[in-house]
Amino acid sequence: MLDVAGLRVSFGAIEAVHGVSLRVRHGETHCLVGESGCGKSVTALAIMGLLARGARRRAERIGFDGTDLLALSDRGMGRLRGSRIGMIFQEPMTSLNPAYTVSSQLTEVYRRHRGGTRAAATERAAALLGRVGISAPGLRLGQFPHQLSGGLRQRVMIAMALMCDPDLLIADEPTTALDVTVQAGILRLLAALQAEMGLALLLITHDLGVVARVAHQVSVMYAGEVVESAPVAALFARPTHPYTQGLLASVPVPGKLRRGQPLDPIPGSVPRIPPDFVGCGFRERCRFAMPACAVAVPLRERAPGHSYLCQLTP
Amino acid sequence: MLRHLPTALGALIVGAALLAALFGPSLVPHDPFAQDLLRRLVPPAWLGGDAAHPLGTDQLGRDYLARLVYGARISLVIGVVAALTSGLIGITLGVLGGFFGGWVDDLVMFAITCRLSIPLILVALAVVSAVGSSLSVVVLTLGLLLWDRFAVVARTTTMQVRRLDYVAAAQAAGASGFHVLWREVLPNIAHHLVVVATLEVALAILLEAVLSFLGLGVPAPLPSWGLMIAEGRDYMFFEPWVIMVPGLSLFVLVLGINLLGDGLRDLLAASRDA
Amino acid sequence: MRRFILRRAILGVLVCMTVLVISFGLTRVAGDPALAVAGPQATAADVAAIRRAYGLDRPLPEQFFTWVGAVARGDLGRSYLFREPVANLIRARLPITLTLGLVGLGFALLIALPLGIVAALHEGTPTDRLVMLVALLGQAMPSFWLALLLIIGLGLRLQWLPISGIDDWTGYLLPGLVLAFSAIPALMRLTRSGMIDALGSDYIRTARAKGLSRASIVLKHAARNAAMPVVAIAAVQLGFMLGGSIVIESVFSLPGLGFLAWESISKNDFPVVQAVVLLLAVIYIALTLFADLLNAALDPRLRTG
Ligand SMILES: Nc1ncnc2c1ncn2[C@@H]1O[C@H](COP(=O)(O)OP(=O)(O)OP(=O)(O)O)[C@@H](O)[C@H]1O
Ligand SMILES: [Mg+2]
DSSP states (O other), rough: EEEEEEEEEEETTEEEEEEEEEEEEETTTEEHHHHHHHHSSHHHHHHHHHHHTTEEEEEEEEEEETEEGGGGGGGHHHHHHHHTEEEESHHHHSOOOOOOOOOHHHHHHHHHOOOOHHHHHHHHHHHHHHHHSOOHHHHTTTSSGGGHHHHHHHHHHHHHHHOOSSSSSEEEEETTOOOOOOOOOOHHHHHHHHHTOOEEEEEEEHHHHHHHHHSSEEEETTTEEEEEEEEEEHHHHHSSHHHHHHHHSSSSSTTOOOOOOOOOOSSSOOOOOOOOOOOOOTTTGGGGGOOOGTTOOEEEEEEEEEEOOOOOHH | GGGGGGHHHHHHHHHHHHHHHHHHHSSSOOOTOOOOOOOOOOOOOGOOOOOTTTTTOOOTTOOOHHHHHHHHHHHHHHHHHHHHHHHHHHHHHHHHHHHHHHHHHHHHHHHHHHHHHOOOOOOOHHHHHHHHHOHHHHHHHHHHHHHHHHHHHHHHHHHHTTTTTHEEEETTTTTHHHHHHHIIIHHHHHHHHHHHHHHHHHHHHHHHHHHHHHTSSSSSOOOOHHHHHHHHGGGGOOOOOHHHHHHHHHHHHHHHHHHHHHHHHHHHHHHHOO | HHHHHHHHHHHHHHHHHHHHHHHHHHHSSOOOOOOOOOOOTTOOOHHHHHHHHHTSSSSSHHHHHHHHHHHHHHHOOTTTTTTTTHHHHHHHHHHHHHHHHHHHHHHHHHHHHHHHHHHHHHHTTTHHHHHHHHHHHHHHOOOHHHHHHHHIIIIIIEEEOOSSOSSSGGGGHHHHHHHHHHHHHHHHHHHHHHHHHHHHHHHHOOOOHTTTTTIIIIIIIIHHHHHHHHHHHEEEHHHHHHHHHHHHHHHTOOOHHHHHHHHHHHOHHHHHHHHHHHHHHHHHHHHHHHHHHHHHOOHHHHHHO
């Protein structure tokens, strides 16, 4: 469904993402995890072509369902965004336009891509609001974003992303900004919607508990790179990259992960990697670092679908 | 480099105007008040006039260049003195309101609202007309009227500075309010005020020209640029340069001051970010 | 919201009262108006008679309260010069100045909004700098000089537009355009900075993620939010423009409020001067209040919050 290879994004002299490869299959939930600042949001935005001005995106391949997104014009990309690829952002409080009603913001995306009457779009909006667990959708449709709580706004965002029945949904830490009590509900909703609508879901998260419960495939990011990618069971059973190992070791009882577990297990912090950096970005924090780590890092395959980026062999 | 071009241009213009105002009147060989009724409305040199009057002469045969540089002096004096006067009033009010808050601030806000609701040009005209037109009356009137932006900016920036740690610390350490204002607040808002000051100098120069143009500013025969334009009005259809020369000077000088002010703001913003 | 309006109304009344005092004081700071009315050939007896007729022999505070009382009843006094109630004069002149102000505001918005949006869309590029240079040029332009240039250029040489008087609506175009210049820089800057803020916001990213057209993103989503402060400033600028129309009206010989005020000032006709100052202040206060209300109407957060 989504096939990204060698994605690089730089802001002036810093390269926030260097060489990310990802594959999200049809109907699969793919979790992208990594600590704050490692480039998860930038990766998602780069796939959508929504990077801020001043950012530079290069990639070997960004394919979506057979379409080459790299070759697509902004207009062509616009036809996919909101209709075949939906996106939910990290900041529900500011992601809705304060000047327009919920109804107006929901229907405009539907009418843009699917056309039809306002009444039909409104009907669809009301139905989706109900589906994402908002009671009294009729009332909510007439309200403005500031009249909704954070959790409600995020549900509206989800409904908005689903208005046109997308094939792929990218959710960038959809619960980070919300109260812990609301987080569970939103995640359960996403998982249910994914299963029900057969969506491919690229879920960005901090939370290993979430990963254990909903993911099919997991990619672990560190300092702008995917250092390990594996089916969820394999990742938890046989974490191979030292960073992944550290990550999992920091969780109190292995196998019984708790939600809300913050992801900052290893001493030190994410370094800023200059663009001409070679070798492994993790080597300064790595227990197993060796001279070869400063030269090049091979991509190794441990099992079908389980690859990692390291000098070590399992 | 291109980014600093406007600022450099502004500095160049203002520098040139300062030099002209300082030394021009003694360098130009003509008296700006001496009439020569035989040589009236001589066009500037490039329009076929004579070399003795490079910018020509006015309707009374007075040398235009001499009047122009003398006019620069008037404009700059009025601009600077009016801005200083209004700065004193506006900054005092703004800093007091921003620093003490409460009813002091309410009072200051009230004063600003009153000032803004008074039609500026009209009141300036009325005052000058009532008191009698002279250079000092014009300066004072403008100074007493143009303080609103100073007050607004001083007030908001003081409010921001007051919340900073070291100001709070100085107050907690028992420094008197006045001491804190003088030593901690003012130096930290000064750069905003400098930018406002350039704007106000430019505005005062423009307003002086307006008042003089309407006949209630600097009295004739003083060569204010506004007055020169007013006097040239009767001849402008046949000799457009009589209003071009002073008008363009006014426009360029005000533009130069504004360019300089804008550049100053960017420079200060950049130096604080660094 | 109701509390807010009440507060603003009380403030407005207080400001009006202050302006009353100021505009009264303004006309009494110097000069004996009786002398001016009587003219140079008048005898001392004539002057004394005039003084008595207009109540100028009374103590100043008494004159003030008499005037305020009359104003409160809607009586603005009689003009010395036109020998006519001031209210009549104003009624005849105000529409001209209001029309001029609205035409000016129209021009200003028509020029400033697109330019501000274009600058914001090209923030930091040469286009942006060029547009901002236009704002600076406008700010430095002496309006009366620009008016004269336009009169020479458009009116006389090309004979496109009438250069003085208002025989029909075209008479407002040239003065309106000149008047607009004073408001353009502020409106343009505010539009630009508002648009830059809006364009960088999360909801614009959302709009892009929805695949909306560029026109819809810029004009519907960003401009709508950037418009709120611009509307407020536009109303305030209209107030300034009405006050500044005195210059334009005198250059283009438009018989509006400003022209009336200018004549009255030069002739010491102070009942008129007082009344015009007061009227312009009241209009300004009303406009700022209107701007706040309009803002509340435009911003759902203020309307329902
Ligand atoms: N517009 C930008 N300009 C410059 N640098 C940026 C920009 N956006 C992101 N970055 C940099 O890119 C890096 C990755 O940021 P990103 O937002 O992708 O992190 P993240 O993994 O999503 O973190 P979080 O979990 O906090 O959301 C950061 O170091 C950030 O400083
Ligand atoms: Mg992020």
